[in-house]
Structures are given as C-alpha cells and as structure tokens.
Amino acid sequence: MEYTRIDYRKTFDFCQKVFEFYGFSKEEAKDITDILLDADLSGIESHGVQRLIRYYHELTDLAYVDAKARPEIVKETPLSAAIEGHRAMGQLVGKFAMQLAIDKAKKNGVGMVAVRNSNHYGIAGYYAKMAAEEDLCGVSMCNTESIMVPTFGAEGVLGTNPIAFCMPAEPKNFLFDAATTVVPRGKLEVYVKRGNGLPFGWAMDETGKDSDEGDRVLKNIIEKAGGGILPLGGCGELTSGYKGYGFGMIVEIMCGILSQGATSNHIAREPGHVNTSQFFMAFDHGMFGDKKEIEKRLSVFLQEVRDSKKAEGADRIYIHGEKEYEAREKVLSEGIRVNEKTLSEMKMIGEQTGVEFPF
Amino acid sequence: MEYTRIDYRKTFDFCQKVFEFYGFSKEEAKDITDILLDADLSGIESHGVQRLIRYYHELTDLAYVDAKARPEIVKETPLSAAIEGHRAMGQLVGKFAMQLAIDKAKKNGVGMVAVRNSNHYGIAGYYAKMAAEEDLCGVSMCNTESIMVPTFGAEGVLGTNPIAFCMPAEPKNFLFDAATTVVPRGKLEVYVKRGNGLPFGWAMDETGKDSDEGDRVLKNIIEKAGGGILPLGGCGELTSGYKGYGFGMIVEIMCGILSQGATSNHIAREPGHVNTSQFFMAFDHGMFGDKKEIEKRLSVFLQEVRDSKKAEGADRIYIHGEKEYEAREKVLSEGIRVNEKTLSEMKMIGEQTGVEFPF
Numbered sequence: 001m002e003y004t005r006i007d008y009r010k011t012f013d014f015c016q017k018v019f020e021f022y023g024f025s026k027e028e029a030k031d032i033t034d035i036l037l038d039a040d041l042s043g044i045e046s047h048g049v050q051r052l053i054r055y056y057h058e059l060t061d062l063a064y065v066d067a068k069a070r071p072e073i074v075k076e077t078p079l080s081a082a083i084e085g086h087r088a089m090g091q092l093v094g095k096f097a098m099q100l101a102i103d104k105a106k107k108n109g110v111g112m113v114a115v116r117n118s119n120h121y122g123i124a125g126y127y128a129k130m131a132a133e134e135d136l137c138g139v140s141m142c143n144t145e146s147i148m149v150p151t152f153g154a155e156g157v158l159g160t161n162p163i164a165f166c167m168p169a170e171p172k173n174f175l176f177d178a179a180t181t182v183v184p185r186g187k188l189e190v191y192v193k194r195g196n197g198l199p200f201g202w203a204m205d206e207t208g209k210d211s212d213e214g215d216r217v218l219k220n221i222i223e224k225a226g227g228g229i230l231p232l233g234g235c236g237e238l239t240s241g242y243k244g245y246g247f248g249m250i251v252e253i254m255c256g257i258l259s260q261g262a263t264s265n266h267i268a269r270e271p272g273h274v275n276t277s278q279f280f281m282a283f284d285h286g287m288f289g290d291k292k293e294i295e296k297r298l299s300v301f302l303q304e305v306r307d308s309k310k311a312e313g314a315d316r317i318y319i320h321g322e323k324e325y326e327a328r329e330k331v332l333s334e335g336i337r338v339n340e341k342t343l344s345e346m347k348m349i350g351e352q353t354g355v356e357f358p359f
Numbered sequence: 360m361e362y363t364r365i366d367y368r369k370t371f372d373f374c375q376k377v378f379e380f381y382g383f384s385k386e387e388a389k390d391i392t393d394i395l396l397d398a399d400l401s402g403i404e405s406h407g408v409q410r411l412i413r414y415y416h417e418l419t420d421l422a423y424v425d426a427k428a429r430p431e432i433v434k435e436t437p438l439s440a441a442i443e444g445h446r447a448m449g450q451l452v453g454k455f456a457m458q459l460a461i462d463k464a465k466k467n468g469v470g471m472v473a474v475r476n477s478n479h480y481g482i483a484g485y486y487a488k489m490a491a492e493e494d495l496c497g498v499s500m501c502n503t504e505s506i507m508v509p510t511f512g513a514e515g516v517l518g519t520n521p522i523a524f525c526m527p528a529e530p531k532n533f534l535f536d537a538a539t540t541v542v543p544r545g546k547l548e549v550y551v552k553r554g555n556g557l558p559f560g561w562a563m564d565e566t567g568k569d570s571d572e573g574d575r576v577l578k579n580i581i582e583k584a585g586g587g588i589l590p591l592g593g594c595g596e597l598t599s600g601y602k603g604y605g606f607g608m609i610v611e612i613m614c615g616i617l618s619q620g621a622t623s624n625h626i627a628r629e630p631g632h633v634n635t636s637q638f639f640m641a642f643d644h645g646m647f648g649d650k651k652e653i654e655k656r657l658s659v660f661l662q663e664v665r666d667s668k669k670a671e672g673a674d675r676i677y678i679h680g681e682k683e684y685e686a687r688e689k690v691l692s693e694g695i696r697v698n699e700k701t702l703s704e705m706k707m708i709g710e711q712t713g714v715e716f717p718f
Contacts, residue, residue, distance in 0.1 A: 079468045080646035109438045110469045152673035176605040201598045208670020239560045246535040246679045258647045263660045287439035288617045301622045311567020314511035320605045
C-alpha cells in the first residue's frame with residue numbers, strides 16, 4: 001500500500017472543521033481532534049486520522065454517537081463521580097471525566113471517575129497524560145467489544161481493555177499504555193493483509209486452540225463464531241495467560257462494574273445503542289512526600305533501567321512512553337503517515353461536509 | 360520428595376509460639392502466623408510454613424528483621440500515609456499499613472499507603488482480602504530483590520513485583536494476586552529439581568536470550584551474573600513482554616518511588632539492611648452507586664464468564680481466587696502439605712525456641 005505524509009497542522013484544521021460541521025462547538029471540535037491526532041503524534045497510527053472515517057459513520061449512518069449529547073454526573077463525592085455518557089462523543093466524555101478526576105485530586109488528593117454508556121475515546125494514554133501535565137499521576141482504562149478469550153475459554157468475553165498510567169519524570173514522563181490482550185485486533189489484520197501466518201501466542205481458533213491461521217481467527221471474530229485474541233501471557237497456564245486475563249477483569253470491574261454500565265460481553269454496536277465503559281483516576285504524589293524529590297527519584301530510577309545491561313544485539317532499553325514521545329517530533333516535522341485509502345476517505349468526508357480538503 | 364499432611368490448628372499454635380519466643384506479643388505472633396499460613400490455606404505452599412525456616416534465619420543469624428522495630432508513619436493526610444518500616448517484621452508492617460488504608464477508606468472513601476524499609480510480607484493477596492472483609496475494594500503490591508529483566512535487557516533490574524486486587528462478590532470474592540514476571544523463582548527451582556528443561560518464555564540467560572537451561576539461569580541469578588526471569592508476555596516484543604515489564608515498573612513506582620524507599624535494583628539482603636517497599640490501597644465502591652447493587656453486578660458478570668464457551672478438553676473457566684478458596688477447604692480438613700525437609704526444620708526451630716514440636 002502507498003504511504004504519504006500530510007502536514008499535521010493542516011490535518012488538524014481539516015478534522016476540526018469536520019467535527020464543527022457535525023454540531024460540536026469550536027472548542028469541542030478542537031478537543032476531539034487533539035485526542036484523535038495525539039495517536040498519530042504518538043506513532044499509534046491505528047487510532048489516529050485513519051479512524052476519521054469511523055467517526056464519520058458513527059456520527060451519521062451508524063448513529064452510534066449522539067452529537068447533541070453531553071456527559072452527566074449521576075453520583076458525586078469529594079473524591080469520586082459516576083458519569084452517564086448518554087452516548088456522547090467518547091473524547092468529550094473522556095476529557096470531561098478526567099478533568100473532573102484532576103480537579104478532585106488537586107483539591108483533595110485523589111479523584112476517581114467511572115463512566116458508562118460512552119463511545120470509543122481514542123488512546124487511553126491521552127487521559128493519563130492530562131494528569132501528568134497538571135503534575136499529578138494519572139490512570140485511565142476502558143473496555144471494548146468482547147474479543148479477549150479467558151483462560152480455558154473458547155470465545156471472547158472481555159475486551160482488549162487497555163490500561164494507561166502516567167507519572168511526571170525528567171526528561172520525559174513515564175507513560176504506560178497497553179491493551180491487556182497480547183495484541184490489538186489491528187495487528188492481526190496487518191499480518192493477514194501481508195499474507196503471513198500469525199505468531200503462536202496471539203490468537204485462538206473457535207475450538208479454543210492457539211492458532212496461527214489469521215484468516216480463520218478474523219472471520220470468527222467478525223461472525224462472532226468463537227475464538228478471539230489471547231490475554232497477555234498467552235494460551236493456557238504455561239506462560240501465565242490467566243494473569244493477562246486477570247488484568248482484563250480488573251479493567252471490567254473499574255469500568256463496567258463501578259459505573260454500573262456494561263461489561264465487554266454486553267457492549268452492543270448498533271444504531272442508537274453503544275455503551276462502552278471507562279475509568280479515570282488522578283492522584284497527587286505529593287501526598288506521600290516532597291513532590292519534586294519523588295519525581296527526581298523516579299527520573300533517577302528510569303535512567304538506571306536505561307543504563308542496565310543490554311541483550312546481545314540490542315543497543316537500547318526503552319522506558320514506557322519514550323517511543324511515543326520520539327514519534328511526536330518526527331510527525332510534527334515530517335507529517336502524519338497515511339495511506340491512499342485514508343486520503344480518499346478524507347476527501348469524501350470533505351465533500352460531504354463542505355470542508356475544503358487541503359491535500 | 361516425601362510429602363505428609365500436618366494439622367492446620369496445631370501448626371498455627373506452633374508457629375505462633377515460635378514468634379512469641381522472638382519477642383512478638385501474643386496478638387502480633389498470631390497475626391504473623393495467620394498471614395504465613397494463609398498461603399498454605401490458599402494452596403500457595405511456596406509462601407507458607409515451608410518459609411518458617413527463612414523467618415527463623417532472618418530473625419536470628421541473618422538479622423534482616425528487627426523484632427523490636429515497629430512501623431512509623433512519617434507523613435499522613437486524610438487519604439494517604441508514607442510509612443517507615445524500620446526493618447520490622449513484614450507481616451506486621453503490612454497489616455498496619457493496610458489497616459490504615461482501610462480506616463481512611465471507611466472514613467473518606469479512599470486510603471493509599473506507601474511503605475519503605477519493610478521485609479517480605481507473605482502473599483500480596485492477604486492484604487487485598489483484608490479490605491474486602493470490610494466490604495471495600497483492596498489493592499496491594501510489593502517489590503522484591505531484582506530478578507525481572509526489562510525488554511531488550513540482559514540483567515534483572517525489577518523484582519517479581521506482585522499485584523493483588525480484591526473486590527467483594529458472591530459466592531466468593533474476586534481475588535487477583537499475581538507476580539508481574541511470567542513465573543516466580545520458585546517455579547524455576549521446581550523444574551530444575553525435577554531435571555526438566557524450562558519452557559521457553561520463562562527465563563533468560565546472561566546474554567539476553569530466552570533460555571530453557573534452568574541450571575544456568577539459576578546459577579546466574581544466585582551469582583548475579585546476568586539474565587533472570589522474563590516479564591509477563593515473554594522475551595522481546597513479539598508477545599508483548601514490554602507490557603509485563605510496564606506492570607512491573609508501575610509496582611516499582613507505587614512502592615519504591617512513592618514511599619521514597621528502594622526500587623528493586625537497590626534492595627539489599629544483608630544483615631541489618633533490608634529495604635523492601637510496599638503499597639496498599641482501599642477504596643469504597645459505594646462512592647459510585649449503591650454498594651449491594653454494584654456487588655451484585657460483579658457476581659452476575661463473574662457467572663457469565665464462568666458460563667462462557669469452554670476450550671476443547673477444558674471443563675471449567677476459573678475466576679481469579681477460586682482455586683485459592685477451594686484449596687482452603689481441603690487444607691482445613693486434610694491438613695497442610697509439607698515435605699520431610701520442612702518438618703525437620705520445624706523440629707529444629709522447636710528445639711531452638713523451646714516450643715514443643717507437635718508432630
């Protein structure tokens with residue numbers, strides 16, 4: 001597939017105007033775009049501008065997203081809130097919920113916010129980073145349509161269920177952001193497109209066996225015919241797949257259970273009925289001691305990990321977040337990498353919305 | 360090796376009296392024993408009475424534990440505390456810290472407590488369960504001597520770094536308790552004793568390669584000659600070992616960094632100088648809605664996971680904690696499983712302390 005690079009600033013303006021067309025205020029459209037393109041800036045193209053087509057459909061014919069809806073606090077304490085998402089745009093719900101957690105953490109030390117009936121909110125790491133920008137620690141999780149098969153199971157019951165954690169450090173914040181499955185669905189799709197078999201340890205066929213047959217696995221997932229993606233740790237107990245399955249369960253609890261919303265096995269993707277659950281937390285590490293001293297200790301530790309002995313053939317040990325921060329500089333200077341398909345989708349969306357396509 | 364079963368109650372009395380001999384009050388000795396034997400009751404024999412010999416040495420010739428020391432709060436807010444462990448018995452520090460987190464959660468909704476300069480505290484799950492017994496959600500983590508090799512590294516920098524999470528549910532609480540390495544060191548030792556090669560995906564040799572040579576890996580670990588145990592997700596990036604490495608990093612942050620104590624790469628095991636770090640959290644899920652309704656939703660979800668499609672050849676999907684709760688009934692009725700070595704160590708400790716050996 002042909003790839004080209006498009007200017008970040010022009011792409012931002014284009015997306016923002018598209019979202020304004022669908023009824024979001026200037027500020028809201030800017031936030032949605034900022035979160036969408038933060039994925040491209042982080043080198044996570046799967047969640048970036050190539051998903052614009054998805055939001056276009058979810059706002060129009062699919063009607064997953066209610067562009068007029070806004071999140072509502074249904075229960076609140078000084079440290080917590082439960083939020084009804086009302087099927088609003090996931091990025092708006094996420095930003096609202098994380099800001100609420102941050103405000104509570106700034107005032108009282110800790111903020112925990114659980115959300116139900118939301119939509120896809122982009123990359124989990126964005127929200128964790130919001131806390132770090134306010135000199136707090138941040139946590140974000142969300143569930144998804146079910147695709148993770150529990151240990152000894154043969155069908156997806158849990159979602160890919162990412163967990164993100166961010167804490168301020170020098171020269172760059174520590175930023176962990178990972179699905180609790182071995183890989184996301186997009187990675188299977190890339191392998192299948194390339195015509196390669198899957199590595200064992202990624203996915204499971206409909207009988208419950210570790211499978212390298214990508215076509216079969218994807219077909220089953222689409223038809224909900226059993227099988228799915230393995231939890232971190234792989235198939236069965238030998239390499240401790242029940243641990244990844246457990247982390248996935250914790251995400252279901254913090255998101256779907258605490259919010260009294262849907263767990264992944266009940267997430268629907270039908271017009272007028274979408275119900276992703278999310279969780280956000282911020283806490284002030286200054287509750288435990290001098291804040292700058294604690295951050296300095298983290299920065300020193302991160303450098304010790306970087307400086308530890310490398311495997312033969314490896315020249316670098318990465319700290320979580322480094323690859324993302326380094327991608328940012330490249331994308332800002334060289335542009336967002338998109339393929340022909342994404343470009344033509346953007347062009348079509350421009351025509352539909354009357355927003356000038358800048359490329 | 361020969362195994363035999365010994366009565367739980369008699370073992371409890373014996374251990375309690377041994378700890379009383381070393382200067383702990385009746386109540387303290389009871390708590391230490393309760394935590395020690397909770398591992399046996401949970402079917403986690405590696406952390407149970409077979410470790411009595413270890414505590415014996417740590418209280419006497421090794422002098423890792425200061426039997427006279429008690430934990431001290433060095434910083435406190437309504438939601439948090441930082442605790443100096445003063446090298447006190449890890450179980451006493453852990454129980455004190457988790458009780459403090461529970462008290463804060465009961466009063467204010469959330470309690471977070473970070474501990475430095477503590478000792479081994481037994482199974483992480485015990486402390487998470489303490490919160491669930493008070494109808495709260497509980498979290499516990501600890502770091503250990505460094506043994507986990509970061510992705511692309513070739514020496515242990517992080518510990519096995521377990522994470523435990525417990526939430527009330529029917530018929531049994533959800534209880535996750537897992538090292539963030541693929542396996543604990545004890546599991547390598549069992550394979551080596553049996554004369555078997557290690558499964559690939561567990562451990563790494565001193566050059567940074569995935570290794571099945573258990574003897575070589577263990578020798579390197581003992582001599583600190585490089586290599587170690589792999590993070591959950593395995594070697595390199597193909598099966599996402601950087602995610603297990605990331606969970607291990609989060610444990611270092613919550614334990615060693617927040618407490619301003621030691622990260623695993625600085626944990627010493629020398630007389631008069633031990634410095635494990637721990638973290639405890641309790642929160643009231645009633646902050647998000649009706650407590651009983653939330654617990655009921657969890658119980659329903661757990662049953663849905665149990666009832667989902669099984670892999671061919673599997674007849675059951677386990678919820679985290681079920682194996683532990685089922686082991687309990689067996690151990691209480693049939694006794695704790697110990698080998699000859701443990702029995703003779705207990706006998707020796709009985710002679711040294713003047714406590715009658717009951718078997």
